[in-house]
Amino acid sequence: MKTDTVKTTLIDGSKIITEGLVRAGADVFIGYPITPSNLFYSYGQKRFPSFYAAPDEITVMQWMSGFSAAGKIPVTATAFPGLALMVESLNMAYMMELPMVLVIVQRLGPSTGSATTGAQGDLAVLNGIISGGYPLPVFCPSNFEDAWELSEKSIKTAIEFRTPVILLTSKEMIMTNKSFDLSKLGQINKVAKPELKMNGEYKPYKPGNDLVPPFLPVSNTEYQVRINASTHDYEGMINKNSPESLGNTKRLKEKFEKRISELTIYDHDKEEGAEKLIVTYGISTDASRDAVIEMRSNGKKVSLLILKTLIPISDEDMDIMDSYKELTFVEENISGQLKEMIYGKRNYKHIKKVNKIGSMIDPHEIINKVL
Amino acid sequence: MIEQEILTGVKMPFCPGCGHAPSVKSISKALVNAGFTPLEVVMVSDIGCAGLVDPLFNTHTVHGLHGRSPALGFGVAHGLADDNKKVIVIQGDGGATIGLQHVLESARRNVNMTLVVLNNLIYGMTGGQVSGLSTNEFKDDRQIDDKTPPFDVVKLAHDAGAVFSCRVTSHRNFESTLTEAFKVEGFSLVEISSLCQPYGAGKMTELEAWTEQEEVLRNKREPLLPPFKETSSLITDKDVLHAEFTSNIKDRYGIIMAGSAGGGVQAAGKLLANAGILAGLESTMKGEYPITIGTGFSVAEVILSRNPINYTGLEKPDIAIILTEDGLIKIKDKLDADSEILADSSLQLEGFTNVTYMDFTKIGRKKGAVLSAITYWMIESGLMPIEAIVKAASAHKYADILLGTINKTEEGLFDQVG
Numbered sequence: 001m002k003t004d005t006v007k008t009t010l011i012d013g014s015k016i017i018t019e020g021l022v023r024a025g026a027d028v029f030i031g032y033p034i035t036p037s038n039l040f041y042s043y044g045q046k047r048f049p050s051f052y053a054a055p056d057e058i059t060v061m062q063w064m065s066g067f068s069a070a071g072k073i074p075v076t077a078t079a080f081p082g083l084a085l086m087v088e089s090l091n092m093a094y095m096m097e098l099p100m101v102l103v104i105v106q107r108l109g110p111s112t113g114s115a116t117t118g119a120q121g122d123l124a125v126l127n128g129i130i131s132g133g134y135p136l137p138v139f140c141p142s143n144f145e146d147a148w149e150l151s152e153k154s155i156k157t158a159i160e161f162r163t164p165v166i167l168l169t170s171k172e173m174i175m176t177n178k179s180f181d182l183s184k185l186g187q188i189n190k191v192a193k194p195e196l197k198m199n200g201e202y203k204p205y206k207p208g209n210d211l212v213p214p215f216l217p218v219s220n221t222e223y224q225v226r227i228n229a230s231t232h233d234y235e236g237m238i239n240k241n242s243p244e245s246l247g248n249t250k251r252l253k254e255k256f257e258k259r260i261s262e263l264t265i266y267d268h269d270k271e272e273g274a275e276k277l278i279v280t281y282g283i284s285t286d287a288s289r290d291a292v293i294e295m296r297s298n299g300k301k302v303s304l305l306i307l308k309t310l311i312p313i314s315d316e317d318m319d320i321m322d323s324y325k326e327l328t329f330v331e332e333n334i335s336g337q338l339k340e341m342i343y344g345k346r347n348y349k350h351i352k353k354v355n356k357i358g359s360m361i362d363p364h365e366i367i368n369k370v371l
Numbered sequence: 372m373i374e375q376e377i378l379t380g381v382k383m384p385f386c387p388g389c390g391h392a393p394s395v396k397s398i399s400k401a402l403v404n405a406g407f408t409p410l411e412v413v414m415v416s417d418i419g420c421a422g423l424v425d426p427l428f429n430t431h432t433v434h435g436l437h438g439r440s441p442a443l444g445f446g447v448a449h450g451l452a453d454d455n456k457k458v459i460v461i462q463g464d465g466g467a468t469i470g471l472q473h474v475l476e477s478a479r480r481n482v483n484m485t486l487v488v489l490n491n492l493i494y495g496m497t498g499g500q501v502s503g504l505s506t507n508e509f510k511d512d513r514q515i516d517d518k519t520p521p522f523d524v525v526k527l528a529h530d531a532g533a534v535f536s537c538r539v540t541s542h543r544n545f546e547s548t549l550t551e552a553f554k555v556e557g558f559s560l561v562e563i564s565s566l567c568q569p570y571g572a573g574k575m576t577e578l579e580a581w582t583e584q585e586e587v588l589r590n591k592r593e594p595l596l597p598p599f600k601e602t603s604s605l606i607t608d609k610d611v612l613h614a615e616f617t618s619n620i621k622d623r624y625g626i627i628m629a630g631s632a633g634g635g636v637q638a639a640g641k642l643l644a645n646a647g648i649l650a651g652l653e654s655t656m657k658g659e660y661p662i663t664i665g666t667g668f669s670v671a672e673v674i675l676s677r678n679p680i681n682y683t684g685l686e687k688p689d690i691a692i693i694l695t696e697d698g699l700i701k702i703k704d705k706l707d708a709d710s711e712i713l714a715d716s717s718l719q720l721e722g723f724t725n726v727t728y729m730d731f732t733k734i735g736r737k738k739g740a741v742l743s744a745i746t747y748w749m750i751e752s753g754l755m756p757i758e759a760i761v762k763a764a765s766a767h768k769y770a771d772i773l774l775g776t777i778n779k780t781e782e783g784l785f786d787q788v789g
Contacts, residue, residue, distance in 0.1 A: 007611040008648050010641065010656065019605045027599070028450075035662060049599040052449070055476050062439045062473070066415075066446015069433055070454075074446075092436050115662060176683050177641065177656040179648045182606060218413045218431040218447060219454040226425065227433045237426055238434065286681035293681075360684045 007182040013147045013173040014039035014077075016185070020151025021101060022047050023188040025159075027072040030054055030063050032082060035115040036171040037105040040077030048075070057082040061089030068098035069227050071217030073155060077103035080122055081112060087129060090164060092229040094130050094252070097205070097213065099158035099165075106170040106282075108357060117358060118171035120282055120332040123310055126166055127341050134253050137263060138166040138311040141173060142285035146308055148185045150265070156191045157263065161255060162212050168310065170283040170332070172360060198223065205248055206234040211255035256312055264316050265308040274301040276370055277324035281307045281338060284330045284354075284361050291366035302370060313342060328352040328370050332361055377402050377409055377429055384423045388573070390541035390565025391420060391489055395427055398459070398487065401549035402430075407457050415444040417462035417470075419496050420567075421489040424461055438462070438470025441477045441486050448484045452596050457553060458484035465494045467524050468503035474524060474560070478531035481557045483594045487549075488524055488560065491567035492581065499570030509572070509581040528560040529588035537587040540578060541565035548587075557594040612763075614651035616756040623676040624754065627688040627705065628741050629698025632660060632669045636694075639741040640671025642767065646759035647675040655683045659701075668701040671741075675755075690752075692744040693718065694731060713744050739776035746780040757781065 018040060029044030030052045031037075045051045050072075054060040057078060064074035078086070083104055093100060104126075108117040126138050137157055141147040147169075154165045196214045202223035207213045213234075218225045226236025231245050239245040256263065269292065280288040285306050292304045305320055307313075321327055321342070327350065329339040336353040343351055354361055354369045377399040383392045402412060412430035416422045418437035425432040435443045444460035451458070467474055467488045474486065492509045494500040501510055503522050510517050528536040534557035539545035541563050552559040564582040572578040626643065630636045637658045647654035655674045661667040672685045691706055693699050693714045706712070709725050716728040735743035742764075749755040757777070764773035 007608060008614070009606075009610040009612060010644050010648060010654065011606070011610075015605050022602070043605055047602050047605050049602060050597060052597070055472060058439065059442045059473060059476060062435070062442030063446035063449070065435070066433075066443045066448070067450035068446075069443075070447050070450025072450045088436060089439065092439075096433075096435075116659065172657075172683065175658070177644060178680065178683070179644070179652075179654045182608075182611065185606070217450075218433065219451050219456060220431070221410055224410060224429065225431045228425070229435050236432070236434075286683065289681040360682070362684050362686060363682055 005183055008179050009182055010177045011144070011180050012039065012175055012177050013141070013144060013169065014175070015043055016144050016147045017103060017151045017167065017169070018043040018047050020148045020188055021075055021155060023190070024152040024155035025073055025190040026075045026101065026155060028052065028067050028074045030060050030067070030074055030076050032057050032060050032078065034079045034082045036107050036118070036175055037077040037079050037103065039174060040103055040105070044075070044077070057085035058089055061086045061093065064100050065089065065093045065096065065098050068093065068100050069096070069218050071219060073099055073101075073158065075101045075103065077105060079105050079107045079115075080109050080125070083122070083125070090129065091131055093164045094134065094136060095229045096227045097162040097215070098227070099162060099215070101154045101158055101165050101167060103167045103169060105174050106168070116171065118283060118332065118360065119357065120170060120284065121337070122168065123337040123341065126168065127311060135256050135312040136166060137161070137163060137256065138168050138309070139265070140168040140282045140308055140310050142267070142282060142306045142308060144178065144180050145184055147173065148188070150308060152188045152191070153265070159191050159193055160212070161259075162215050168282065172283045203234040204236040205232060207251060207255070211251050211258050260312060260314045261316070263309050263312065264314040266317060266320075267304075267306040267308070268320055269304040269306075271296065271301050271303045274303040275325040276302045276328065277305055277321065277326070278302060278328050278330055278366065278370060279305045279307065279321065279338070280330040281310060284332055287361050287363045288330050288366055290363040291370070294363060295367055295370065300371065307338070310338065318342070326350050326352070328354060328366070330354045330361055330366055332356055377412070378427055379429050381426045383427065385420065386568050388566060388568035389420070390491055390563070390567070393541055394487070394489055394563050394565060395424055397546045397549055399428070400546050401553055402457070404546065404550040405553040407553070411455070412457045412459060413447050413451070415440045415447060415458060415460045417460070417466040419463040419465055419494070420491070421461050421463035421466065438466040438468070439473060440466065441470060442473035444484050444486070445473070445477050445480070445482045448482045449596070459553070460484060460486045462486070462488060464488065464490040464492065464502040464504035468522070471503070471522065471527070474528060475531040478528040478533040478558050478560070481532055481534065481592050481595050483557055483596070485552050485555070485559045485561065488562040489565055490562050490582075491565045491571045493567050493571040495567050495570055506581050506583065512581070523583060525560065525562050525586065525588060528558070529590065532590055532592060533558045533560050533588070534590055534592055535559035535587070538562040538564065538583060538585050540582065540585065557592055612645060612648040614649065616650045616759045618647070618650035618652055618675070618756065619754050620652060620675055620677065623674065623678070623680075625685040625688045626673045626675070626690050626692065626748070627685060627702055628671045628673070628692045628744070629702045630669050630694035630741055631697045632663075632665050632667050633737065634669055634694060634741060635738040636669040636671050636741050639745055640673050642742065642760060642763045642773070643673045643745050645763040646755060647673070649759040649762050650756055652676060653678065653680045655680050657683060668697040670698060670701050690748060692741060692748065693720070694740050694744070713748060715740060734779050735776045739772065742773060742776050743780045746777050750781065
């Protein structure tokens with residue numbers, strides 16, 4: 001029912017994400033145009049306090065890392081071909097522990113594939129993108145409310161965990177216009193940077209109890225700041241095999257594991273007595289929601305798990321999946337990347353997959369598989 | 372101010388006789404000469420022998436990837452724009468080869484930093500392979516059968532816009548050149564030709580015979596610094612639409628509009644989606660067109676619904692509006708033989724039994740034909756109030772033209788042909 005407080009407008013996800021990121025404290029957008037992420041480029045030019053057009057995606061990540069080392073929060077948006085060029089520099093930023101957000105707009109691959117066709121094909125790449133298998137946080141919105149909230153969460157995670165963060169979207173989330181009630185968007189305040197207490201000493205990679213080292217930008221006038229992409233000790237000095245420096249490298253995984261409950265975000269639409277669970281994320285969520293509505297209206301018992309944090313997957317996520325007799329993973333890629341990330345390539349009788357390329361999975365394809 | 376404050380005093384990590392050691396000492400002396408204290412300097416280093424410098428400096432240090440440090444330094448320099456820091460980037464000839472784009476881009480944008488290229492003609496860390504800056508004289512001596520001339524990074528940086536670019540040789544006292552480079556407002560580059568005892572030139576006489584002559588090149592430019600600016604919200608109440616009309620759509624209705632690029636299809640799709648909101652419905656609008664502009668098909672899909680819309684796919688439209696052959700070809704697979712179709716009278720649709728042909732293009736001309744068809748559909752079907760599309764069009768920047776098309780359609784100036 002429409003009421004006076006409803007503020008409906010026709011809007012796309014890229015506008016919501018751009019606005020959310022800036023309100024949460026993003027300072028600079030650095031981009032290289034690539035379809036279907038271009039709306040971010042044009043909104044970024046209008047909305048970010050500072051905007052840079054880089055000559056290629058390697059430069060994008062390097063400039064972002066420089067801005068981040070200087071204490072600014074940079075953002076970019078790209079699709080797989082751009083991400084591929086960024087991989088080495090993304091590893092650099094991860095090792096340096098530099099806050100930043102990368103919006104990935106998935107399109108159909110492999111290679112240049114189809115620039116204007118949506119997809120969910122990049123999760124497997126992101127799952128292994130840091131050499132050595134370290135987790136790079138990946139958030140994935142399932143609708144516009146998520147897009148808003150996860151934009152803030154991405155900035156907050158980048159700052160509080162000292163890390164690059166991926167906001168994983170798809171062409172349909174970014175370009176399709178939908179009527180949407182703006183009053184559903186809550187307040188986003190600028191994410192506060194942690195207050196640092198130094199007692200006359202600063203070591204750029206010496207962690208506190210939360211396993212995250214306090215961050216000072218290279219503008220500091222009191223303490224020397226060393227930032228390093230090679231294996232390094234607490235001081236940020238290259239040191240390839242001391243227990244301290246190897247411990248520092250292990251910490252890159254442990255800092256996420258220690259506080260995983262802060263990262264885990266999902267919706268569990270639980271139907272009492274249901275033995276079947278649909279597991280999905282991102283752009284396949286809408287069809288899954290419609291499939292669940294239709295099945296329930298026909299008296300079928302089925303639950304829905306929408307994962308919004310794809311990396312790292314937590315025990316909390318797994319416990320939900322373990323509590324059902326049958327799982328159906330719904331994702332717009334050829335192999336079932338989320339299913340394989342969690343359960344491997346082996347087929348199990350109780351785990352089904354709905355996969356597709358070239359267009360969105362529709363609700364009846366899901367119903368046919370689940371029932 | 373003494374040099375020791377810039378340098379930590381840690382033993383130089385270089386091979387005996389390496390040109391990097393005197394280069395590092397000269398850099399520190401020049402920083403003192405130019406008036407910088409250690410924490411006013413950010414030293415950004417590359418990979419390779421030139422990248423071993425971090426522990427030597429009491430400055431802030433950032434140690435990055437092979438070849439990318441000029442881009443990393445660019446980001447630092449722009450990020451620190453308001454902090455009056457000196458950014459110095461140190462890389463070798465290998466780094467300058469793999470990352471040449473970053474050198475040129477930094478010069479082109481005249482970023483406020485100094486790039487020092489330690490050119491020892493060789494990849495020292497990986498066993499003495501030649502780089503893009505290795506000279507032919509040097510390659511001849513090694514009997515390397517490669518006559519490709521080297522990049523002249525000093526000239527390239529100059530051509531790309533560097534304020535100051537210069538080549539020096541590591542046995543000379545080039546402190547004053549570095550001092551001048553560090554004082555430059557904007558981008559400066561100093562290439563230091565230097566010894567690599569194990570793999571490159573081992574003697575100064577060799578180095579002089581094998582390297583380009585010293586030279587200083589200048590451009591008169593101001594540093595470019597895009598300011599951090601105030602911006603305003605992308606999401607404002609002025610785009611909010613209130614439900615003020617009523618629609619006769621019962622549940623969910625899908626409209627597909629297919630025409631050609633430049634035919635106003637996308638704009639009309641948005642108007643219809645907005646009209647839906649004004650009529651109290653939920654709506655979605657999805658556009659599809661080739662990445663070229665001004666040629667090929669243009670398709671818009673609009674869903675209007677009483678209930679919230681999750682899935683936005685439209686497998687079978689309730690009505691198809693087809694304006695051109697391009698559009699028809701694109702959406703044909705979505706249509707059944709008895710699909711309801713509104714087509715421009717210029718078309719002949721084979722194999723469809725439920726087509727109404729109207730002169731939409733004559734009424735709306737090329738850009739207004741889709742809007743004319745939408746208006747016609749609203750009137751004929753009675754599903755949507757015409758006031759909603761009028762109101763949606765009134766808010767458009769080309770309101771007069773759009774309203775003219777709607778009016779002409781309402782007045783029924785058609786020649787019905789089928």
